[in-house]
Amino acid sequence: MRFQYVLSEIATGLRRNLTMTIALVIVVAISIAMLGAGLLVRSQADTTKGYWYDRIEISVFMCNEFSTGAGCADGAVTDAQRDAIRQTLESHPEVDEVFYENQEQAFERFSEQFDDSDIGGIITPDQLPESFRVALQDPEEYDGVVSAVSGLAGVQEVTDQRQLLEPLFRTLSGFQLAAFVITGIQIVAAVLLIGNTIRLAAFNRRRETGIMRLVGASNFYIQLPFILEAAIAGLLGSLFGVIALFGGVEFVVGRFIAPNLQFTSWVDSSDVWSATPWLLLSGVFISMLASFITLRRYLRV
Numbered sequence: 001m002r003f004q005y006v007l008s009e010i011a012t013g014l015r016r017n018l019t020m021t022i023a024l025v026i027v028v029a030i031s032i033a034m035l036g037a038g039l040l041v042r043s044q045a046d047t048t049k050g051y052w053y054d055r056i057e058i059s060v061f062m063c064n065e066f067s068t069g070a071g072c073a074d075g076a077v078t079d080a081q082r083d084a085i086r087q088t089l090e091s092h093p094e095v096d097e098v099f100y101e102n103q104e105q106a107f108e109r110f111s112e113q114f115d116d117s118d119i120g121g122i123i124t125p126d127q128l129p130e131s132f133r134v135a136l137q138d139p140e141e142y143d144g145v146v147s148a149v150s151g152l153a154g155v156q157e158v159t160d161q162r163q164l165l166e167p168l169f170r171t172l173s174g175f176q177l178a179a180f181v182i183t184g185i186q187i188v189a190a191v192l193l194i195g196n197t198i199r200l201a202a203f204n205r206r207r208e209t210g211i212m213r214l215v216g217a218s219n220f221y222i223q224l225p226f227i228l229e230a231a232i233a234g235l236l237g238s239l240f241g242v243i244a245l246f247g248g249v250e251f252v253v254g255r256f257i258a259p260n261l262q263f264t265s266w267v268d269s270s271d272v273w274s275a276t277p278w279l280l281l282s283g284v285f286i287s288m289l290a291s292f293i294t295l296r297r298y299l300r301v
Helices: 001-014 018-053 078-091 103-113 142-151 161-205 206-214 219-260 269-299
Strands: 055-060 093-100 131-136 157-160
Touching: 018 161, 018 219, 055 078, 055 142, 055 161, 078 093, 078 131, 078 142, 093 103, 103 206, 142 157, 161 219, 161 269, 219 269
Parallel strands: none
Antiparallel strands: 055 131, 055 157, 093 131
16 A cells, blocks of 8 residues: 555656656756766777777887988998897897888888878888887886887887877877766756755645654655655666667767778777666666755755
8 A cells, every 4th residue: 555655656746747857857868878978988998098009019210321310320220230129129028029121111011101192202112211010018018118229229219109199098088087077067967956856846745745744654755755756757867868878879989980980999889788787777876866865955854
């Protein structure tokens, strides 16, 4: 009998405050969608880092007859200097593999990259430097390798691909931070709206709650319908937010971004599925917590 009464009170509350309930569902949906977007941006940052970290190399360019600089004062790299550089790289604990590229191989790769450019027709193989391409065991630990070979004779320049990717990683981190900030604002708005909805519902049913107190009903029993109303609205809003995330990933990322920007792997529906339980629970928990705090502080039922 008590369970049926709670259900009837929930139905009555949702019907009386339909406009506020719809507004609550929309705000929760936006909040959960933004929270999910923040989680997806973080997942995308991790995916991009993992994709590129496996491909990050250090390039050690050696002197040729056109090179300038302190390391190239004696002209082009000699066989002894080349062997010394290779030995230094191969003996370094952070180095996984070392690949040698001569001037002809460098010219072939250069020609492929600049085939449609005017510069491709004026560069000759002897103008390009020999190089060692170094794969690291841990791409985070590159400073030691760079320091070990930078001052060796015959070394013109040492470049690390990670330096080229840092702006991309910082941009992704900025997007992630912005998404979480907006999520925080939306959650605050949702909490305030939940509080207003619950106060309005309690005001409309103040006679019923007064009678329940007179007959000895506990505070928990009186508060339960209001809390469950908020939970239902939070669940509906969370579902709509998750559906919006699926739509965004499928149509925006899957059909537009991923096919046109193939320099990395992109998040997909599986990432949304993995985050869905947490997003649904978050929406319900925030709604129930906000309603409980409102009842304790303002309604004093």
